[in-house]
Amino acid sequence: MAIALATTTQIAGEAAGEILKLGKPISFWGGVDPRTGRISDPRHPNHDADIAGKILVLPGMIGSSSSSYIMLELMSIRRAPAALILAEPDAILGLGVVVAKEMNYGSIPVVVLPRADHDALRTGQRARIGADGKIEILG
């Protein structure tokens, strides 16, 4: 039976895909290549992982205020994650999605899942996020 987790919605939407759970916080600027969607920081534990199309689980956000630009660029070239699951409300990545909507580059769901519930999520699992913000782990 599928596990369902309740979240707080920052940006509503539906998505399905494979989970990529990052091992450490990241700055999208200086951490994700805006031309490929791959993690470019050699010091990051998920170095070289491709975030495009993934349900990206982030333990925290650090660093640059330009990460919203990287998010917009990824949306515009169709290399963005399918959804973002954050540990706490964030003002930078969601901004990239809000601007993407204005620019007609589409939108993705952004939800906040308390850190304690992140244990239920593992890289490689398939999951779905509903319009109500609920995360369903499909196995």
Add this chain to the structure above:
Amino acid sequence: MKLTGDEMDLASGKRGEAAAMAMRIASEMGRMLGASRMIPVASSHIDGALYHGDSGVHFAERLVAGGAKVVIPASLNVGGLDMHDASIVKYDAHRRDMAGRLMKAYEAMGCWPTWTCSPYHAGHRPKLGQDVAWGESNAVAFCNSVLGARTNRYGDFLDICCAITGRAPYYGLHLPENRRATIVIDTSAISPALKNSDVFYPVLGSWYGAEIGSAIGVIDGLPADTSEDRLKALAAAAASSGAVGLFHAAGVTPEAPSLDAACGNRPPARTIRLTPDMLRAARDRLSTVKGESIDAVALGSPHFSIGEFDALEALLPGKRLGIPFFVCTGRNVVAELERQGRLLHLAEAGVTVVADTCVVVAPILPAKGGVLMTNSGKFAHYTPANTGYAVMYGSLADCVASAETGQVKREERLWQ
């Protein structure tokens, strides 16, 4: 989120389509972050004019086409080009064109062409307690911590939207109760000699950001006369390794006349005693190699001040820099150096002064790669991913000494 009549007029397009889009984005962000209303802001520092892809150019040019003008002083962070010397940045034709278009679009909206990540050295210094909307992580941390003005970490695009509307969502660090420190950093185990050295501050910042994340801390035990340049280095490193928007230093920064005052006269949730071991580990994490040679040096993240140029020039006599040596700074500082007749001397010594941009945001370093040495915690953090160079951290004096032959010379005694 409740909008005033004026704000609703803006959103409905009474001041043009661009102002309407800016108001929609700013109020949508406010709603997303749980703000109940928008507040007027006195100034903005804008980080969106640095090229990371065509989408940002299309966004800025759409604002320009819609008649956007900023209504408050809005300084510009670095761009992708050195406007004085086109040979500095080695973009291909498309990226050069787009980076230039992006810079022109922001100038066309009436922004202040400071083109620096140290706007506080270029005359943009909001007052204690003033609400502003700043982007660029180091500038945000400096603005909140050292100037005591109030800003959140405004991301690219929201900064310009706030400058066009003159408003920002009321949440986070705009609220006085959210500026109170809950974590105390006790530095009494760190030697006064280290605390009186420039090399300490980026390492302290890098440790602090990784440890504290987005919480608010107060650092206890820094010298009362800690200079702005040292606080700037601390802020930049902390904002690179963590989501630090505000820190306090007891007896040093304006909202921390005392430890108790920084904590709002309440007991802290946690006290961390910083040890020399913790600092050495943080220093070692700033380097990605332990090698014996370097291929280039880069200084100036955040952009060098006149005082930092003074310190650099004091180390240069009698030395010949044998490898590429870059110093990034603002055009206002370049103008001052020129007035004082110092630019030629720097060039003769082998220093390449980079204005308006910097070596980790645009292709400036020699393409062959190698090891870059820096005294900046922020450069140390971003160099590997953004330039492909490995990185080695050292003091200003270490950087100059090592640049003579490319053989690494680092002063270790302070760290024992």
